[in-house]
Amino acid sequence: MESAEDAGVYKLTDDLAIVLTVDFFTPIVDDPYDFGRIAVANSLSDVYAMGGNPLTALNVVCFPQGMMDISILKEVLRGGLDKMREAGVILVGGHSVEDPELKYGLSVTGVIHPDKVIHNNGARAGDRLILTKPLGTGIISTAIKGGMADEEAINKIVISMTALNRESSEAMQEVGVHACTDITGFGLLGHAAEMIEGTDVGMEIDSTAVPFFPEAKGLAEAGMIPAGLHRNREFRKKMVEISDGVPQYLQDILFDPQTSGGLLIALPHEKAWILLEKLQGKGVAEAAIIGEVVAEHKGRIIIA
Numbered sequence: 001m002e003s004a005e006d007a008g009v010y011k012l013t014d015d016l017a018i019v020l021t022v023d024f025f026t027p028i029v030d031d032p033y034d035f036g037r038i039a040v041a042n043s044l045s046d047v048y049a050m051g052g053n054p055l056t057a058l059n060v061v062c063f064p065q066g067m068m069d070i071s072i073l074k075e076v077l078r079g080g081l082d083k084m085r086e087a088g089v090i091l092v093g094g095h096s097v098e099d100p101e102l103k104y105g106l107s108v109t110g111v112i113h114p115d116k117v118i119h120n121n122g123a124r125a126g127d128r129l130i131l132t133k134p135l136g137t138g139i140i141s142t143a144i145k146g147g148m149a150d151e152e153a154i155n156k157i158v159i160s161m162t163a164l165n166r167e168s169s170e171a172m173q174e175v176g177v178h179a180c181t182d183i184t185g186f187g188l189l190g191h192a193a194e195m196i197e198g199t200d201v202g203m204e205i206d207s208t209a210v211p212f213f214p215e216a217k218g219l220a221e222a223g224m225i226p227a228g229l230h231r232n233r234e235f236r237k238k239m240v241e242i243s244d245g246v247p248q249y250l251q252d253i254l255f256d257p258q259t260s261g262g263l264l265i266a267l268p269h270e271k272a273w274i275l276l277e278k279l280q281g282k283g284v285a286e287a288a289i290i291g292e293v294v295a296e297h298k299g300r301i302i303i304a
């Protein structure tokens with residue numbers, strides 16, 4: 001791993017490499033079956049972001065034995081297994097430990113051609129940036145914990161977080177792109193910053209073009225801000241310049257930590273609309289062009 005890549009890649013032969021990643025976390029929705037599906041979609045996402053094909057997985061489970069009904073864990077694992085089946089991934093084992101808090105995720109192994117790895121730092125000046133899922137899952141999950149999220153908002157983020165990034169990954173491989181990463185804990189701007197850190201390009205993002213769940217606006221304004229959001233902003237403040245015209249709630253959303261978020265893709269401008277059309281054809285309806293890669297202000301992101 002040369003830079004902060006999404007997954008590890010190990011070359012076996014000249015035309016075969018394995019892609020490895022592990023991810024697990026505490027529940028972010030109340031329904032255990034949904035949590036299982038989300039955790040698996042999230043774990044597979046790093047493989048899809050690199051253009052890989054996930055094949056096998058190991059369950060990683062932490063469970064508060066004696067404090068929580070075992071039927072809850074069964075539902076989590078059932079959700080996970082259903083999502084793996086959808087993705088064509090085979091569960092080959094796993095490990096569980098007793099822990100005060102329920103946690104679930106996967107260790108995933110996939111395959112990729114060593115010459116076709118899509119790195120996160122390959123963006124070039126003139127590229128367009130495409131984001132494939134709306135933002136705001138962190139703010140809405142925080143509202144769920146605070147009892148402030150309505151049913152409709154919860155349904156929307158569950159649909160989004162359980163959606164595999166497989167179709168988006170296939171579409172970008174068909175079109176050919178320069179760079180990709182998936183949006184998770186560091187938020188859109190944190191992962192965008194990773195893409196250009198140490199490179200000779202900068203980014204310009206049009207905040208009005210960024211897709212987000214409309215419910216996140218009111219909830220952010222009501223103070224449903226996850227702790228990770230502040231950390232994300234603090235961590236990247238030297239690389240990010242947000243114009244005063246961008247409303248505060250939208251600034252928050254741009255740093256909102258995501259679970260099982262979309263792909264952020266950099267590709268030549270003449271291919272951007274082709275990919276967008278392909279994505280929409282595959283049901284990735286909310287994908288949008290949100291900005292571009294520039295030769296100016298290298299290592300910095302300007303948001304207007």
Ligand code: CO
Pocket residue numbers: 005006045046049181182183184
């Ligand atoms: Co990632």
Ligand code: CO
Pocket residue numbers: 006021022023046184
């Ligand atoms: Co990850």
